[in-house]
Amino acid sequence: MRTTVGIIGGGPAGLLLARLLHHEGIDCVVLEARTREYVEQRQRAGMLEQGTVDALRACGAADRLSAEGLVHQGIELRFDRERHHIDFPVLTGGRTVTIYAQTEIVKDLVALQLADGPPLLFQAEALTIEKPESATPVVRFLHEGREQTVHCDWVVGCDGFHGIARDTFPAGTGRAYAHDHPYSWLGILADVAPSCDELIYARGAGGFALHSMRSAQVSRLYLQVPNGTDTADWPDDRIWDELAARFAIDADWTLNRGPITAKSVTPMRSYVHEPLRHGRLLLAGDAAHIVPPTGAKGLNLAVSDVRLLAHAFAELHRTGSGQLLDRYSESALARVWQATRFSYDMTAMLHTRPDADPFDDRLQLARLRRITASRHAAAELAANYTGLPLEP
CATH class of the missing domain: 3.30.9.10 (D-Amino Acid Oxidase, subunit A, domain 2)
Incomplete structure (x- = not known):
């Protein structure tokens, strides 16, 4: 198998990246180790930032979101037996958030991908990523009882915290920052x-x-x-x-x-891996960073990562310039660390330490x-x- 972008992981990050690339005319293959039923039932996040909603709408994946999502104008803080409302539109110039379960986002993206998108293979377990430093990295994976390969120009690891992508970085080429x-x-x-x-x-x-x-x-x-x-x-x-x-x-x-x-x-854990790129292997979502859920940033950070990647691949596809891909790790990490700081501050402010x-x-x-x-x-x-x- 041959493709431009090999995507490991069929969660919201990998599926959305595939959809965004499809809209840009860039071919890709998505490898998901679990069954379709499993990924469509995983209970995860449900609060979507304005930018996440905008990204889903832009790639045609927001029909049910628009009909069923619950738009929220703010949040309520409670302490000392008092309630206090934080009004988002007033404080941000009109921005809101939307409640729509990650399980539903995955269902929407899977349906679109299977209907008219590039290949999406379930029960396709990525085994190794070979030659990530070369111009043609190779992903070996197990599917339908036999080992297969996909030759890529680029590989994006959207395979979560326990996936193989981050572990492919050679010793000494990355550093992890963590707090439990x-x-x-x-x-x-x-x-x-x-x-x-x-x-x-x-x-x-x-x-x-x-x-x-x-x-x-x-x-x-x-x-x-x-x-x-x-x-x-x-x-x-x-x-x-x-x-x-x-x-x-x-x-x-x-x-x-x-x-x-x-x-x-x-x-509750905070974790950031630096950098997010080694050769032609790039990390996105939980493969690269974890935040405590207090600030509702996990899913939204994953979407931010793949939006940056989609912009970068589109520039490469249209102009031949790899400048945005060269800046991807730096650009994504700047946002990741701000979200990590915010999530940590929210967590420390509201939780009682033992x-x-x-x-x-x-x-x-x-x-x-x-x-x-x-x-x-x-x-x-x-x-x-x-x-x-x-x-x-």
């Missing part, structure tokens, strides 16, 4: 209408809680829990009682309860008070949350 946070999130999906119109970020006496949603009928909620927590130790009633306590305010508000259909525990003392507690409250009392501070939060401008 001293707590995790217990996340649930519940078949119950959301108790709010917009996301609620709460700092309660027992720790952090987040009220999100996947649709008008499905709620997504999270609790800060100790690392190593077992979901078996959290029966449904305990989860709902703890959520109600952390969201409690001195006003008339009730947390809707319903059947919990899924539970999971997610460790070793926190009263001084730490008062500092957290001071940060929250600053945001809710200062238009400048609130605007900084809103600008980062809705997404910073993309600069190739």
Whole structure:
């Protein structure tokens, strides 16, 4: 098999990159190790920045998003039993965010790819990336019971944190920066209408809680829990009682309860790999960076990466210039580090550290008070949350 861009990973990053390249007339092949059913059911992010929504619309993948997505004008911060609204359009000149589950984005992109896009192979496990320093790198993969190869001009690793792309970088050519946070999130999906119109970020006496949603009928909620927590130790009633306590305010508000259909525990980690390019191998999305989900940046950063790559490949295709590809790692990492900083700051401001003392507690409250009392501070939060401008 021969292609211009070999894409490893059929998640939202790899699928969107393939769609953007298809619109530019650039051929590619997508290799996904899992089945179609698996990738279309993986529960992941659901908050889309304005730029992510714009990118999906631009490549014709937003019909259902436009019909079913929930546009949010802001978020609510809760602390000291008070509620404070952060108005995004007022603070950013009109920008908003949209709730639309990553599972639905993947379904939309897969359907488009299979209908009229370049090859998308499921159960195609990438085994090795050979000769990434050469003009014709080769990806060896296992598909339909036999080993096959795809010869590429470029390879893009969108294969997640545990994929092979990042590990292909030779020793000494890259560096990892990581921070493990001293707590995790217990996340649930519940078949119950959301108790709010917009996301609620709460700092309660027992720790952090987040009220999100996947649709008008499905709620997504999270609790800060100790690392190593077992979901078996959290029966449904305990989860709902703890959520109600952390969201409690001195006003008339009730947390809707319903059947919990899924539970999971997610460790909180920050991770950045530098650089994002070795020879003709490029990294995008979780293969290159991980952020704690507090700032809702993971999926949106992956989309930013592939938008930059699509611009760069389009320039190479139209003009023969590789300048944008040469700048890709630097451009993407500048945005990645800003999102990493924002996610870290949001996490530190809202979560209770196991070793926190009263001084730490008062500092957290001071940060929250600053945001809710200062238009400048609130605007900084809103600008980062809705997404910073993309600069190739």
